Amino acid sequence: MAETKPVNLAVVGATGAVGEKIIQLLENRDFPINELKLLSSKRSAGKKVSFRNQELTVEEAQPESFRNVDIALFSAGGSVSKKLAPEAVKHGTVVIDNTSAYRMDQNVPLVVPEINEADIRLHQGIIANPNCSTIQMAAALKPVQDAFGLSRVIVSTYQAVSGAGNAANDELENQTRQFLNGEEMTAAQLPVKDESSHYPVAFNALPQIDTFQENGYTFEEMKMINETKKILHHDDLAIAATCVRLPIFTSHAESVYLNVDQQDVTVSDIWDVLEKTEGIVLQDNPDTQTYPMPLSSSDKEDVFVGRVRKDLDEANGFHLWVVSDNLIKGAALNTIQIAEHLNNHNWF
Amino acid sequence: MAETKPVNLAVVGATGAVGEKIIQLLENRDFPINELKLLSSKRSAGKKVSFRNQELTVEEAQPESFRNVDIALFSAGGSVSKKLAPEAVKHGTVVIDNTSAYRMDQNVPLVVPEINEADIRLHQGIIANPNCSTIQMAAALKPVQDAFGLSRVIVSTYQAVSGAGNAANDELENQTRQFLNGEEMTAAQLPVKDESSHYPVAFNALPQIDTFQENGYTFEEMKMINETKKILHHDDLAIAATCVRLPIFTSHAESVYLNVDQQDVTVSDIWDVLEKTEGIVLQDNPDTQTYPMPLSSSDKEDVFVGRVRKDLDEANGFHLWVVSDNLIKGAALNTIQIAEHLNNHNWF
Numbered sequence: 001m002a003e004t005k006p007v008n009l010a011v012v013g014a015t016g017a018v019g020e021k022i023i024q025l026l027e028n029r030d031f032p033i034n035e036l037k038l039l040s041s042k043r044s045a046g047k048k049v050s051f052r053n054q055e056l057t058v059e060e061a062q063p064e065s066f067r068n069v070d071i072a073l074f075s076a077g078g079s080v081s082k083k084l085a086p087e088a089v090k091h092g093t094v095v096i097d098n099t100s101a102y103r104m105d106q107n108v109p110l111v112v113p114e115i116n117e118a119d120i121r122l123h124q125g126i127i128a129n130p131n132c133s134t135i136q137m138a139a140a141l142k143p144v145q146d147a148f149g150l151s152r153v154i155v156s157t158y159q160a161v162s163g164a165g166n167a168a169n170d171e172l173e174n175q176t177r178q179f180l181n182g183e184e185m186t187a188a189q190l191p192v193k194d195e196s197s198h199y200p201v202a203f204n205a206l207p208q209i210d211t212f213q214e215n216g217y218t219f220e221e222m223k224m225i226n227e228t229k230k231i232l233h234h235d236d237l238a239i240a241a242t243c244v245r246l247p248i249f250t251s252h253a254e255s256v257y258l259n260v261d262q263q264d265v266t267v268s269d270i271w272d273v274l275e276k277t278e279g280i281v282l283q284d285n286p287d288t289q290t291y292p293m294p295l296s297s298s299d300k301e302d303v304f305v306g307r308v309r310k311d312l313d314e315a316n317g318f319h320l321w322v323v324s325d326n327l328i329k330g331a332a333l334n335t336i337q338i339a340e341h342l343n344n345h346n347w348f
Numbered sequence: 349m350a351e352t353k354p355v356n357l358a359v360v361g362a363t364g365a366v367g368e369k370i371i372q373l374l375e376n377r378d379f380p381i382n383e384l385k386l387l388s389s390k391r392s393a394g395k396k397v398s399f400r401n402q403e404l405t406v407e408e409a410q411p412e413s414f415r416n417v418d419i420a421l422f423s424a425g426g427s428v429s430k431k432l433a434p435e436a437v438k439h440g441t442v443v444i445d446n447t448s449a450y451r452m453d454q455n456v457p458l459v460v461p462e463i464n465e466a467d468i469r470l471h472q473g474i475i476a477n478p479n480c481s482t483i484q485m486a487a488a489l490k491p492v493q494d495a496f497g498l499s500r501v502i503v504s505t506y507q508a509v510s511g512a513g514n515a516a517n518d519e520l521e522n523q524t525r526q527f528l529n530g531e532e533m534t535a536a537q538l539p540v541k542d543e544s545s546h547y548p549v550a551f552n553a554l555p556q557i558d559t560f561q562e563n564g565y566t567f568e569e570m571k572m573i574n575e576t577k578k579i580l581h582h583d584d585l586a587i588a589a590t591c592v593r594l595p596i597f598t599s600h601a602e603s604v605y606l607n608v609d610q611q612d613v614t615v616s617d618i619w620d621v622l623e624k625t626e627g628i629v630l631q632d633n634p635d636t637q638t639y640p641m642p643l644s645s646s647d648k649e650d651v652f653v654g655r656v657r658k659d660l661d662e663a664n665g666f667h668l669w670v671v672s673d674n675l676i677k678g679a680a681l682n683t684i685q686i687a688e689h690l691n692n693h694n695w696f
Contacts, residue, residue, distance in 0.1 A: 152661075156504035156603035158553045158592065176524055197637040204643040205506045205594065205601045207655050207669045212634035216615070216657045225660065238661035242603040242669065244506065246553065247595050253553045255504035255590040257605075267564070286560035289545040295552040307555050309564040312573065313500075313586035321555045321590065 004343050006032035010069045010093070012061050012084065013076030014038035015047055017166045018098055021332035022073055023051060031340055039065055041076070063087035070348070071339050074098055075331065089125035094348055096127050096338050098331055100219070103128040103227055110230045113337045114279050115142045120338060121347040127338055130231060131223040132330030133157050133243065133252050138231045139303045139329070140322045141258065143277040144270060145232060149261025151316075153239040155224065158246050158253035159209060160294060161201055163326050164190060168201075172247055175202035191245060206245040218243055251294035252330060254322045263315050270308050270318055279329070284308050292323035300325055301333055352691050354380035358417045358441070360409050360432065361424030362386035363395055365514045366446055369680035370421055371399060379688055387413055389424070411435035418696070419687050422446055423679065437473035442696055444475050444686050446679055448567070451476040451575055458578045461685045462627050463490045468686060469695040475686055478579060479571040480678030481505050481591065481600050486579045487628060487651045487677070488670045489606065491621040493580060497609025499664075501587040503572065506594050506601035507557060508642060509549055511674050512538060516549075520595055523550035539593060554593040566591055599642035600678060602670045611663050618656050618666055627677070632656050640671035648673055649681055 009026075013019040019040075026033065038049055039061035047058040059065065061080065066072060066088035074081045075098035085095045085102070102108040109119035110128045112135050120127060130138065137155060144150060161168040168189045175185040179202055187198035191208040199206055209220035217225075224241040228234075275282050283292045284306040292304030303324040311317030324330055342348065357374075361367040367388075374381065386397055387409035395406040407413065409428065414420060414436035422429045423446035433443045433450070450456040457467035458476045460483050468475060478486065485503060492498060509516040516537045523533040527550055535546035539556040547554055557568035565573075572589040576582075623630050631640045632654040640652030651672040659665030672678055690696065 154502055154605050156590075158506070158594070173528070177528060180521070180525060180528070191637070195637060199641060200643060203596050204641055205596060205671075206641060207601070207603075207639050208637060212637075215660070216634055216655075217660075240605065240659050240661070240665070240667060242504075242655065242667055244601075244603065246506070248551050248553060253555070253592075255555075255592065255603075257502050257588065286564060289539070289543060289556060289560075291555050293547060293552050293554060295548060307564075307590065311588050312563070312565075313588070317588070319588060319590055323553075 004032055006034035007070040007343055008035045008037070008068055009033050009339070010037040010039055010066060010072040012039045012072055012074045012080065014049065014058050015040045015044040016075060017162055017169070017327060018075040018331045021327045022075070022335060023049060025328070025332050025336055027052060029336065031336065037065065037069060066091040066093045069093045071096065071342065073335050073339065075335070085126055094123065094125060094127065094342060096129060096335050098129040098335050100131065100223060102126050103130065104230065110227060111338050112138055112231055112334060113341050114139060114277070115231055116233065117341050120341055121345065127342070129331065129335045129338060130227045131220070132163055132326040133159060133220065133254065134224050134227040134231070135330050135334055136252060136303045136322055136324035137224065137254055137256060138228050139279060140256070140274065140305050140320060141228070142232060143273040143280070144258065144260060145234065147273040148265050148269070150234065150258060151238060151261055152259035153228070153237060154257040155241045156255045157241065157243045158248070159243060160248040160250050160252055160326050161190065161245065162250050163252065169249055172201055172249065175200045179203060201245055202247050204247065207242070209243040209245050248294045250298040250325055250327060251323055252326045253294055256320045256322055258318055258320070259314065260316050260318065265316065267308050267310055274305050279303055280305060282306070291321060294323060297323040298325050299328070301328055303329055352380055354382035355418040355691055356383045356385070356416055357381050357687070358385040358387055358414065358420040360387045360420055360422040360428065362397065362406050363388045363392040364423060365510055365517070365675060366423040366679045369675045370423070370683060371397060373676070373680050373684055375400060377684065379684065385413065385417060414439040414441045417441045419444065419690065421683050421687065423683070433474055442471065442473060442475065442690060444477060444683050446477040446683050448479065448571060450474050451478065452578065458575060459686050460486055460579055460682060461689050462487060463579055464581065465689050468690055469693065475690070477679065477683045477686060478575045479568070480511055480674040481507060481568065481602065482572050482575040482579070483678050483682055484600060484651045484670055484672035485572065485602055485604060486576050488604070488622065488653050488668060489576070490580060491625040491628070492606065492608060492618060493582065495621040496613050496617070498582065498606060499586060499609055500607035501576070501585060502605040503589045504603045505589065505591045506596070507591060508596040508598050508600055508674050509538065509593065510598050511600065517597055520549055520597065523548045527551060549593055550595050552595065555590070557591040557593050596642045598646040598673055598675060599671055600674045601640070601642055604668045604670055606666055606668070607662065608664050608666065613664065615656050615658055622653050627651055628653060630654070639669060642671060645671040646673050647676070649676055651677055
């Protein structure tokens, strides 16, 4: 690969859960940065952040912030992306957007580099990072699809609160303390901050992530359904999702049922293709009680897969359990990987 | 119904999580008890328990404990049931067993009274109470099966720790305190007490409930599969389960996918049959963020169903979210209901 040019990089939403993780991952990553610009809302501007032996000051994100910025990583919420991403593009900046604002836009590539790196070069200024729960599932499905064909997916998720940001993390911790102190638990963030009802997530399960759509599915469920089809280039995939928020700080887990096209596939065949896939770690041994869990998967970059079982009734049916850190591969790392592929190939 | 005779009742495992709940429910229930005998292991014998204005002393369960006992409710673990249930039967006692010891025995009825009350009369001394996660799902499936036929079920569970007993409850509380105090979490109960590896359940998800079977499924998963077929009298049902333990004290939740036989069924049709079913409460309104949750379902006797959605690809496919208190309808209440039906019909 040709030598890569150091870039001027901006992080929008630098003080949020994903922004913080992006800065933390960039610190030790072999990504050539000329200048790092940290941007946030007016409220968080002025904060100091240390990065590669420098002290950086967070600035308020403005339309003119993107002058001379080569790549901007957005994770400050959909409304900020809708307002500022087009401004950044006007300055020639390539935006990698970690919100749902542009994911289903047909002019915007939706990318998990291990799956559809080539889509990056089709960008017209904006590249979208998929939803956290989508990325890890698609990462596990892709090698199966390539090897055996894929016709059907039914997923039920076990999602961490950090997917709803630092305030949701704080809320879970606070509710847990309240419960142990015998106090009533108070809720203001989950399931959806801007909706009217809030329920404690501590010692509970909330079968709502994001707002309900007209068809009775939540937006999170429709993200998993639509984004997976787009990333896998598989419009005909029959796919359904039920998304549930749980009292877990970090790492989403997913119970995935799938049908492959071939009828003679074995569990060993599935293991083989998963084991050979970059970014996937197979943890699957009932004899040693080995399987992925959120606590063991947190702060790690891989997607962990276990509990691979053949369905007892359908010869082409399999069950998987997929776990990954929702802030790393589910957000910050995938965003950075898109930026690295963009830069390495000079696909500006 | 004919007047019912007051019975001599024994509770085996009276100091366990389910036994305690049985005594608590019997307290206020219109069940005619002549004498209540509380039995336990040697270790717990001697404890005092108040019941309907009497103070009862827990006695060690022995083969001769069942003399003059009409009905014995067993929930002291499979090995106790295997040893003592046949002894009780020798004394003419009818055993209602809340363990997995006899559930799949072809001479033992496996009963959820709303579903298959008539099976009670086929007993030969032992009647089995199904597994907690099975009861609530079967309760929701039965009216759907009766109305529209049922060919396929895929379930992923979200199970509370109290299903593993009081010690697992204590472990979750203890781990939670350790976590908040910045200490390392210690685990000795979950996922399975007698196995070699234990993992913290606090802020985690354990994709193992009970021991692994040769086919890669856990025993809990196979219980859901086999018991559901038996209760629904539906050997041809295609059914798969993935069972997961979560940091929830009480009430299991289940994400259920199903296929009905008829092709023209609507969500309203499903709502209608569920709403008409005794023991089922429909909580399903996206506009008001109304759906069942473990915290709102605990200490209640019903099975709560919500998030009813038509599959986006299969015309006969539906998704449900089913929640119920695993110690009440999932265990103690269903056991008592079997005893009540047995007594009311004089099916001794």
